[in-house]
Amino acid sequence: MKRSRYYPFERNRYFYGKLLTVRDFESEQKYANDKRRLLNRLTTGSGVVSGMQVVAVDDKSVTVEMGVAIDYAGREIVIPSPVTQKLSMIDGFTNNEYMKNVYLYVAYDEKGKEPVHAIANSAVRSEEVSEYNRILESYRLFVTEEAPDPASFEYVRLTETIAPIYQDGHVRIYQRMPKYLNPDSVTDVTLVIEKTLQTPKIAIEFDYECDALSPIGASNRHVAFADPGDGRDTEYTFKYAVKAGNPASGKAALRILRESVKLTIGDAKVAVDANPRHEVELIHDRVPERVLRDYFERTLDQSLDGMAEQSICLAKISLMKMGPTYMIEKVERVPFGEFVHNPSLLQRIGGFGGQDADSRFFTKSEATELPYGSKPELNVDFNPDRSEFTFKLGVPQPQHIQDEIATGTVTVELEPSNKSGLYFFSRGQKSYVTEEIASTLGAGQFYVQVGLEEKDIHVTSDLLQSGDQVYYGNADVFKGSEFESPLPNVTFGTIVYPAKGAFRIGMKLSQATEASAIKLRWWAFKKLPGAETAAVVSTAKAATKEAAAAKEEDLSGK
Structure with missing residues (x-):
């Protein structure tokens, strides 16, 4: 298919008595095929149309599902049924190194079918001659270990400039940048780092200089990237922004200073010999219109011959080394976006008439x-x-029920009131008042309930308590019953500080006790404003407003 020519088209002209030869029948087929393939290539595009998913079925084998694709010469490729193969059995796979990425491609292929005896040839040859009765339009799968150059794709050449920085058998680093920019627009420069799964961490930093471009942010023309090293990704991107100026020349450039590049792979420092550079054209037209103009100004030779031999990459397969062999770790389908998109679908999802990327x-x-x-x-x-x-x-913040309630304990130490050591309070004697206690409910009105906790306060662990009880209100009501408390009868009072969200507890004993301290359990309740409260407030505001209006009317009448 090298330098294939689909033009000018010639078709057979039939007439009575015409002697038809092999050449006539072949030209008949070529005429139909070439015209269809020309339209496929130029109007439909190239890539996967449907199916052809690549799935790892075990550590060493992949399955390619049935599907349809159109190659870069416009030929249809059909995989009629799923095919499963060991990766090592596919053409192009080598066992030289297992720590790598490999790329699975599909290509158009023709095969002879139905061999038959050629009668006409036997008349001029002594030996038997066989010919194929059919030609099967088929496919072949093959593997390469080198990723394609991004600039080899036509849509990349039309829209972006690629600046290679470094490449070896395990690592490839380059930058992408739009080919066209509008003056005063902002764009991203994308640093791409591709590596194999078992490649050590990568770190790169460099300085760059610009013509008619200015950096955005605090980077000060310095870029630094460090591989997070999670071991699961084989491609990373890092973006930094620049803003286009408006020079009279209409040209802009971005250059990476080679002497400033510091590349580290694992613990090794790697020298970089490239001089990466982007050339950008600053235009006043809309960028999509300029790209379309470039597309339609291509010559027919450029459209047909430039990529005719390129195959379609179905998957990027990441391999890990496992002892003396390998295993498939990850499969990425159609890694370079080679799909044929349905125009009706694109229209439905907004693929046409969308916002321009350069003016976003x-x-x-x-x-x-x-x-x-x-x-x-x-x-x-x-x-x-x-x-x-x-x-x-x-x-x-939403209203939470748990914010309405808080609880805690406080211990009040008692002082003996006589020589016998009894702790006794009589009416009119000193009452005990706690320090301020934070309710944890925040500012606002709240209510405090206090109870007397029947617990040995000198026991450090709650697990040692045989039976805890809390008495609220007057404990005298339990006298004479099995629930009678050994604790003294106590009268409580509380002081609430709404502005602080705090309170104090006051306490007075009405009888003698042998206890040296009393433990109190408190609960604080706060009603947050809800729908009913809001309605009351709204009604009150409305009533106040009406009263003010009536008063104003009364005064104006007087």
Whole structure:
């Protein structure tokens, strides 16, 4: 198919008495095939149309599902049924090294079918001659160990510039950048790091210089990337932004300073000999229109011959070394996006008429919590240097039931009131008041309930208590019953500080006791404003407003 020519087209002209030869029948087939393939290539595109999923079925084998694709010469490739093969049995696979990525391709292939005896040939040859009666339009699978050059894809050449930085058998590092920019627009420069699964951590940093481009952010023309080293990814991307100027020349450039590049793979420092450089054209037209113009200004030779021999990559397969052999760790389907997209589907999902990538705005957002009952807040900031909007949203906290209730204990030490050592309070004697106790409910009105806890306060572990009881209210009601408390009868009072969200407990004994301290259990209850409270407040506000209006009317009448 090298330098294949689909034009000019010639078709057979039939007439009575015409002697038909092999050449006539072959040209008949070639005419139909070439026209169909030309339209396939130029109007439909190239890539996977449907199916052809690649799945690892075990550590060493893959299955390619049935499917349809169109290659870069416009030929249809059909896999009629699933095919399962050991990776080592596929053409192109080598056992030289198992720690690598391999790429599984599918290509168009023709095979002879139904061999028959050629009668005409036997008349001029002494030996028997056989010919194939059919040609089977088939496919072949093969493996390569080197990733394709990104610039080998036509859509990349039309839209991006690629700057290689470093490449060996395990690592490939390069940068991508748009080919066209509008003046004063912001764009991302993408650093791409590809590696095998068992390659050590990669770190790279470098400085760059620009013509008619200025860096965005605090990077100061310095880029640094460190491999997170989680061992699961074989490709990383790192982006930094630049803003286009508006020079009279309409040209811009970005160059990586080779002497500033510091590349480390594992513990080894690697020298970089490349001089990566991006050439960018600054245009005032819409970038998509310029790309379309380049597309339609290609010559027919460029359209047909440039990629005619390129095959379709179905999968990127990451291999891990396991002792003396390998295992399939990961399969990435169609890693270079070689799909044929259905125009009707693209129209449905907005593939046509979408927002231009070069004129988009950048956005970022952050959310903060506001106290319960507050109104939501939304603040928007715009950074013209980055064409970036920052949205800051304040969201009120929800009402939680557990926020309405809090509990705790406090121990009150008693002082003996006579020489016998008894702890006795009589009416009019000093009462005990605790220090301020934080309710943990926050500011606002709340109610406190206090009880007397029957527990030996000198026992350090709750597990040693035989039976704990808490008495609320007047314990005298239990006298004479099996529930009578050995603790003295106590009168409680509380002071609440709504502004602080704190309170104090006051206590007076009405009888003598041998206890040296008393343990109190308190509960604090806070009713947060709900729908009913809001309705009451709303009604009160409305009534106040009506009263004020009536008063104003009365005064104006006087």
